[in-house]
Amino acid sequence: ETPIERKPSWIRTKARTGPQYTELKGLVRSGGLHTVCEEAGCPNIYECWEDREATFLIGGEQCTRRCDFCQIDTGKPADLDRDEPRRVAESVQQMGLRYSTVTGVARDDLPDGGAWLYAETVDQIHRMNPGTGVELLAPDFNNRDELLDEVFASRPEVFAHNLETVPRIFKRIRPAFRYDRSLDVITKARAAGLVTKSNLILGMGETPDEVTAALRDLHDAGCEIITITQYLRPSPRHHPVERWVKPEEFVAHSETAEAIGFAGVMAGPLVRSSYRAGRLYAQTVAA
Ligand code: SF4
Numbered sequence: 001e002t003p004i005e006r007k008p009s010w011i012r013t014k015a016r017t018g019p020q021y022t023e024l025k026g027l028v029r030s031g032g033l034h035t036v037c038e039e040a041g042c043p044n045i046y047e048c049w050e051d052r053e054a055t056f057l058i059g060g061e062q063c064t065r066r067c068d069f070c071q072i073d074t075g076k077p078a079d080l081d082r083d084e085p086r087r088v089a090e091s092v093q094q095m096g097l098r099y100s101t102v103t104g105v106a107r108d109d110l111p112d113g114g115a116w117l118y119a120e121t122v123d124q125i126h127r128m129n130p131g132t133g134v135e136l137l138a139p140d141f142n143n144r145d146e147l148l149d150e151v152f153a154s155r156p157e158v159f160a161h162n163l164e165t166v167p168r169i170f171k172r173i174r175p176a177f178r179y180d181r182s183l184d185v186i187t188k189a190r191a192a193g194l195v196t197k198s199n200l201i202l203g204m205g206e207t208p209d210e211v212t213a214a215l216r217d218l219h220d221a222g223c224e225i226i227t228i229t230q231y232l233r234p235s236p237r238h239h240p241v242e243r244w245v246k247p248e249e250f251v252a253h254s255e256t257a258e259a260i261g262f263a264g265v266m267a268g269p270l271v272r273s274s275y276r277a278g279r280l281y282a283q284t285v286a287a
Protein backbone atom coordinates (compact mmCIF):
# COMPACT_ATOMS: atom_id res chain seq x y z
CA GLU A 1 0.00 0.00 0.00
CA THR A 2 1.54 3.26 -1.13
CA PRO A 3 0.91 6.30 1.09
CA ILE A 4 -1.55 7.79 -1.39
CA GLU A 5 -3.65 4.64 -1.24
CA ARG A 6 -4.00 4.93 2.50
CA LYS A 7 -7.30 6.53 3.39
CA PRO A 8 -7.10 9.65 5.53
CA SER A 9 -8.82 9.70 8.90
CA TRP A 10 -11.81 11.72 7.67
CA ILE A 11 -12.86 8.90 5.32
CA ARG A 12 -13.83 6.63 8.20
CA THR A 13 -17.48 6.17 8.99
CA LYS A 14 -19.27 5.30 12.13
CA ALA A 15 -21.87 2.57 12.12
CA ARG A 16 -24.98 3.89 13.77
CA THR A 17 -27.91 1.58 13.36
CA GLY A 18 -31.39 2.92 13.97
CA PRO A 19 -34.83 1.30 13.99
CA GLN A 20 -35.61 1.98 10.31
CA TYR A 21 -32.25 0.59 9.25
CA THR A 22 -32.77 -2.54 11.31
CA GLU A 23 -36.23 -3.08 9.90
CA LEU A 24 -35.06 -2.61 6.31
CA LYS A 25 -32.16 -4.96 6.83
CA GLY A 26 -34.60 -7.67 7.93
CA LEU A 27 -36.96 -7.03 4.99
CA VAL A 28 -34.11 -7.19 2.50
CA ARG A 29 -32.82 -10.42 3.97
CA SER A 30 -36.16 -12.18 4.19
CA GLY A 31 -37.19 -11.01 0.71
CA GLY A 32 -33.87 -11.93 -0.91
CA LEU A 33 -33.71 -8.37 -2.28
CA HIS A 34 -30.73 -6.69 -3.89
CA THR A 35 -29.64 -3.11 -3.34
CA VAL A 36 -26.56 -1.20 -4.42
CA CYS A 37 -26.35 0.06 -0.85
CA GLU A 38 -25.50 -3.40 0.47
CA GLU A 39 -23.78 -4.87 -2.55
CA ALA A 40 -21.39 -1.95 -3.00
CA GLY A 41 -20.75 -1.89 0.76
CA CYS A 42 -21.79 1.76 0.85
CA PRO A 43 -20.69 3.49 4.07
CA ASN A 44 -23.84 5.64 4.10
CA ILE A 45 -26.27 2.77 4.46
CA TYR A 46 -27.10 3.55 8.10
CA GLU A 47 -28.13 7.08 7.23
CA CYS A 48 -29.93 6.43 3.92
CA TRP A 49 -31.83 3.40 5.17
CA GLU A 50 -32.83 5.25 8.32
CA ASP A 51 -34.57 7.69 5.93
CA ARG A 52 -35.98 4.71 4.00
CA GLU A 53 -34.04 5.51 0.87
CA ALA A 54 -32.12 2.99 -1.20
CA THR A 55 -30.53 2.49 -4.61
CA PHE A 56 -31.07 -0.22 -7.21
CA LEU A 57 -28.98 -1.21 -10.22
CA ILE A 58 -30.70 -2.26 -13.44
CA GLY A 59 -29.53 -3.61 -16.77
CA GLY A 60 -27.31 -6.39 -15.47
CA GLU A 61 -23.81 -6.67 -14.14
CA GLN A 62 -21.86 -6.01 -17.33
CA CYS A 63 -21.50 -2.53 -18.78
CA THR A 64 -20.76 -1.81 -22.44
CA ARG A 65 -18.62 1.17 -21.44
CA ARG A 66 -15.46 1.38 -19.42
CA CYS A 67 -15.06 4.31 -17.05
CA ASP A 68 -11.76 4.38 -15.23
CA PHE A 69 -13.26 4.89 -11.76
CA CYS A 70 -16.11 2.41 -11.95
CA GLN A 71 -16.21 -0.95 -10.24
CA ILE A 72 -18.80 -2.42 -12.60
CA ASP A 73 -17.33 -4.95 -15.03
CA THR A 74 -17.08 -4.19 -18.71
CA GLY A 75 -18.26 -6.92 -21.07
CA LYS A 76 -21.09 -8.26 -23.12
CA PRO A 77 -24.28 -7.89 -21.10
CA ALA A 78 -26.76 -10.73 -20.68
CA ASP A 79 -30.02 -10.56 -22.64
CA LEU A 80 -32.44 -7.87 -21.56
CA ASP A 81 -34.48 -9.02 -18.57
CA ARG A 82 -37.96 -7.69 -19.24
CA ASP A 83 -39.18 -8.68 -15.80
CA GLU A 84 -36.61 -6.54 -14.00
CA PRO A 85 -38.76 -3.36 -13.76
CA ARG A 86 -41.49 -5.28 -11.96
CA ARG A 87 -39.03 -6.88 -9.54
CA VAL A 88 -37.42 -3.54 -8.69
CA ALA A 89 -40.85 -1.96 -8.16
CA GLU A 90 -41.78 -4.86 -5.91
CA SER A 91 -38.58 -4.47 -3.91
CA VAL A 92 -39.37 -0.80 -3.38
CA GLN A 93 -42.78 -1.84 -2.12
CA GLN A 94 -41.50 -4.60 0.13
CA MET A 95 -38.94 -2.25 1.64
CA GLY A 96 -41.54 0.49 2.12
CA LEU A 97 -39.17 3.07 0.68
CA ARG A 98 -39.91 6.77 0.74
CA TYR A 99 -37.46 7.48 -2.05
CA SER A 100 -35.61 5.23 -4.45
CA THR A 101 -32.68 5.82 -6.75
CA VAL A 102 -32.45 3.71 -9.87
CA THR A 103 -29.21 3.52 -11.76
CA GLY A 104 -27.79 1.09 -14.24
CA VAL A 105 -25.24 0.14 -16.81
CA ALA A 106 -24.96 1.55 -20.32
CA ARG A 107 -26.58 -0.88 -22.77
CA ASP A 108 -25.05 0.15 -26.07
CA ASP A 109 -25.67 -3.43 -27.23
CA LEU A 110 -29.43 -2.81 -27.36
CA PRO A 111 -31.01 -0.87 -30.23
CA ASP A 112 -32.67 1.49 -27.72
CA GLY A 113 -29.66 1.75 -25.42
CA GLY A 114 -31.83 0.43 -22.61
CA ALA A 115 -34.28 3.36 -22.77
CA TRP A 116 -37.30 1.07 -22.41
CA LEU A 117 -35.79 -0.61 -19.36
CA TYR A 118 -35.05 2.69 -17.60
CA ALA A 119 -38.44 4.21 -18.43
CA GLU A 120 -40.39 1.09 -17.54
CA THR A 121 -38.64 0.78 -14.18
CA VAL A 122 -39.54 4.33 -13.19
CA ASP A 123 -43.08 3.77 -14.37
CA GLN A 124 -43.57 0.51 -12.49
CA ILE A 125 -42.12 1.93 -9.27
CA HIS A 126 -44.53 4.85 -9.49
CA ARG A 127 -47.51 2.65 -10.27
CA MET A 128 -46.83 0.19 -7.47
CA ASN A 129 -45.66 2.86 -4.96
CA PRO A 130 -47.66 6.05 -5.48
CA GLY A 131 -46.01 7.90 -2.59
CA THR A 132 -42.41 7.02 -3.40
CA GLY A 133 -40.10 9.37 -5.24
CA VAL A 134 -37.88 7.99 -7.97
CA GLU A 135 -34.52 9.41 -8.88
CA LEU A 136 -33.22 8.07 -12.16
CA LEU A 137 -29.45 8.16 -12.55
CA ALA A 138 -29.11 7.40 -16.23
CA PRO A 139 -26.43 7.02 -18.88
CA ASP A 140 -26.47 9.35 -21.90
CA PHE A 141 -28.39 7.18 -24.44
CA ASN A 142 -25.91 8.62 -26.91
CA ASN A 143 -27.84 11.89 -26.60
CA ARG A 144 -30.47 10.54 -29.01
CA ASP A 145 -33.64 12.60 -28.66
CA GLU A 146 -36.14 9.81 -29.24
CA LEU A 147 -34.53 7.70 -26.51
CA LEU A 148 -34.18 10.56 -24.06
CA ASP A 149 -37.81 11.55 -24.67
CA GLU A 150 -38.94 8.02 -23.87
CA VAL A 151 -37.01 8.12 -20.60
CA PHE A 152 -38.14 11.65 -19.71
CA ALA A 153 -41.77 10.63 -20.31
CA SER A 154 -41.56 8.28 -17.32
CA ARG A 155 -41.35 11.44 -15.18
CA PRO A 156 -38.84 10.53 -12.47
CA GLU A 157 -38.89 13.06 -9.60
CA VAL A 158 -35.24 13.71 -10.42
CA PHE A 159 -33.35 12.98 -13.62
CA ALA A 160 -29.66 12.61 -12.85
CA HIS A 161 -26.82 12.22 -15.29
CA ASN A 162 -23.35 12.36 -13.87
CA LEU A 163 -20.63 14.42 -15.50
CA GLU A 164 -18.08 13.00 -12.99
CA THR A 165 -15.00 14.94 -14.09
CA VAL A 166 -13.53 18.00 -15.82
CA PRO A 167 -12.87 18.47 -19.55
CA ARG A 168 -9.06 18.20 -19.48
CA ILE A 169 -9.07 14.62 -18.19
CA PHE A 170 -12.55 13.59 -19.29
CA LYS A 171 -11.52 11.48 -22.26
CA ARG A 172 -9.14 9.40 -20.20
CA ILE A 173 -11.61 8.89 -17.35
CA ARG A 174 -14.79 8.34 -19.40
CA PRO A 175 -13.65 7.30 -22.88
CA ALA A 176 -17.14 6.39 -24.15
CA PHE A 177 -18.76 9.62 -22.93
CA ARG A 178 -18.24 13.21 -24.01
CA TYR A 179 -18.27 16.22 -21.72
CA ASP A 180 -20.48 18.35 -23.95
CA ARG A 181 -22.81 15.51 -24.77
CA SER A 182 -23.41 14.84 -21.08
CA LEU A 183 -24.15 18.53 -20.50
CA ASP A 184 -26.57 18.40 -23.41
CA VAL A 185 -28.46 15.47 -21.88
CA ILE A 186 -28.97 17.53 -18.71
CA THR A 187 -30.14 20.53 -20.72
CA LYS A 188 -32.72 18.37 -22.50
CA ALA A 189 -33.99 16.87 -19.24
CA ARG A 190 -34.49 20.33 -17.80
CA ALA A 191 -36.24 21.47 -20.96
CA ALA A 192 -38.57 18.49 -20.53
CA GLY A 193 -39.56 19.96 -17.16
CA LEU A 194 -37.63 17.54 -14.94
CA VAL A 195 -35.59 18.35 -11.85
CA THR A 196 -31.97 17.74 -12.88
CA LYS A 197 -28.96 16.54 -10.95
CA SER A 198 -25.31 15.65 -11.55
CA ASN A 199 -22.18 14.55 -9.72
CA LEU A 200 -18.48 15.35 -9.77
CA ILE A 201 -15.91 12.91 -8.39
CA LEU A 202 -12.79 14.61 -7.05
CA GLY A 203 -9.35 13.08 -6.66
CA MET A 204 -8.84 11.89 -10.23
CA GLY A 205 -6.43 14.64 -11.33
CA GLU A 206 -8.62 17.75 -11.54
CA THR A 207 -7.68 21.06 -9.92
CA PRO A 208 -10.02 23.06 -7.64
CA ASP A 209 -10.33 25.78 -10.32
CA GLU A 210 -11.38 23.19 -12.86
CA VAL A 211 -14.05 22.01 -10.42
CA THR A 212 -15.41 25.54 -10.25
CA ALA A 213 -15.47 25.76 -14.05
CA ALA A 214 -17.29 22.42 -14.33
CA LEU A 215 -19.83 23.60 -11.75
CA ARG A 216 -20.47 26.68 -13.89
CA ASP A 217 -20.85 24.54 -17.02
CA LEU A 218 -23.33 22.29 -15.23
CA HIS A 219 -25.35 25.18 -13.92
CA ASP A 220 -25.36 26.85 -17.35
CA ALA A 221 -26.58 23.56 -18.79
CA GLY A 222 -29.61 23.62 -16.48
CA CYS A 223 -28.42 21.38 -13.66
CA GLU A 224 -30.19 22.16 -10.37
CA ILE A 225 -28.77 19.67 -7.87
CA ILE A 226 -25.10 18.78 -7.49
CA THR A 227 -23.23 16.25 -5.41
CA ILE A 228 -19.44 16.43 -5.08
CA THR A 229 -17.61 13.33 -3.88
CA GLN A 230 -14.19 11.79 -3.21
CA TYR A 231 -12.86 9.15 -5.58
CA LEU A 232 -12.08 5.77 -4.02
CA ARG A 233 -10.13 3.35 -6.20
CA PRO A 234 -12.09 0.10 -6.67
CA SER A 235 -8.97 -1.93 -7.60
CA PRO A 236 -5.38 -1.48 -8.80
CA ARG A 237 -6.66 -1.79 -12.39
CA HIS A 238 -8.55 1.45 -11.92
CA HIS A 239 -7.41 5.04 -12.04
CA PRO A 240 -5.16 5.89 -9.08
CA VAL A 241 -6.31 8.25 -6.35
CA GLU A 242 -4.51 11.48 -7.21
CA ARG A 243 -5.41 13.27 -4.01
CA TRP A 244 -7.58 13.08 -0.91
CA VAL A 245 -9.67 16.20 -0.91
CA LYS A 246 -9.80 17.75 2.53
CA PRO A 247 -13.15 18.37 4.22
CA GLU A 248 -12.45 22.14 4.04
CA GLU A 249 -12.14 21.97 0.27
CA PHE A 250 -15.52 20.24 0.04
CA VAL A 251 -17.00 23.04 2.12
CA ALA A 252 -15.44 25.57 -0.25
CA HIS A 253 -16.87 23.78 -3.31
CA SER A 254 -20.28 23.66 -1.62
CA GLU A 255 -20.20 27.39 -1.06
CA THR A 256 -19.11 27.97 -4.64
CA ALA A 257 -21.93 25.77 -5.94
CA GLU A 258 -24.48 27.63 -3.85
CA ALA A 259 -23.12 30.96 -5.03
CA ILE A 260 -23.31 29.79 -8.65
CA GLY A 261 -26.98 29.10 -8.04
CA PHE A 262 -27.51 25.37 -7.53
CA ALA A 263 -30.73 24.73 -5.62
CA GLY A 264 -29.42 21.58 -3.91
CA VAL A 265 -25.82 20.87 -2.95
CA MET A 266 -24.22 17.96 -1.14
CA ALA A 267 -20.44 17.66 -0.95
CA GLY A 268 -18.09 15.65 1.20
CA PRO A 269 -15.58 12.82 1.34
CA LEU A 270 -18.24 10.14 1.88
CA VAL A 271 -21.00 11.63 -0.20
CA ARG A 272 -22.27 9.48 -3.09
CA SER A 273 -24.54 10.74 -5.82
CA SER A 274 -27.46 8.92 -4.20
CA TYR A 275 -26.58 9.98 -0.65
CA ARG A 276 -29.72 11.19 1.12
CA ALA A 277 -31.14 11.84 -2.31
CA GLY A 278 -34.73 12.13 -1.14
CA ARG A 279 -33.85 14.76 1.42
CA LEU A 280 -31.87 16.73 -1.10
CA TYR A 281 -34.77 16.53 -3.56
CA ALA A 282 -37.24 17.69 -0.90
CA GLN A 283 -34.99 20.62 0.03
CA THR A 284 -34.61 21.54 -3.62
CA VAL A 285 -38.31 21.62 -4.44
CA ALA A 286 -39.07 23.48 -1.20
CA ALA A 287 -36.52 26.17 -2.08
FE1 SF4 B 1 -19.70 2.39 -14.77
FE2 SF4 B 1 -21.71 3.80 -15.79
FE3 SF4 B 1 -19.26 4.00 -16.84
FE4 SF4 B 1 -20.69 1.77 -17.15
S1 SF4 B 1 -21.19 3.80 -17.97
S2 SF4 B 1 -18.53 1.88 -16.61
S3 SF4 B 1 -21.76 1.65 -15.19
S4 SF4 B 1 -19.89 4.64 -14.77
Ligand code: SF4
Pocket residue numbers: 036037038042043044045046048049053054055101272273274275276
Ligand atom coordinates in the same frame (compact mmCIF):
# COMPACT_ATOMS: atom_id res chain seq x y z
FE1 SF4 C 1 -27.53 3.46 -0.83
FE2 SF4 C 1 -26.72 5.58 -2.25
FE3 SF4 C 1 -27.27 5.83 0.32
FE4 SF4 C 1 -25.11 4.51 -0.43
S1 SF4 C 1 -25.48 6.68 -0.73
S2 SF4 C 1 -26.56 3.87 1.14
S3 SF4 C 1 -25.83 3.52 -2.29
S4 SF4 C 1 -28.73 5.29 -1.29
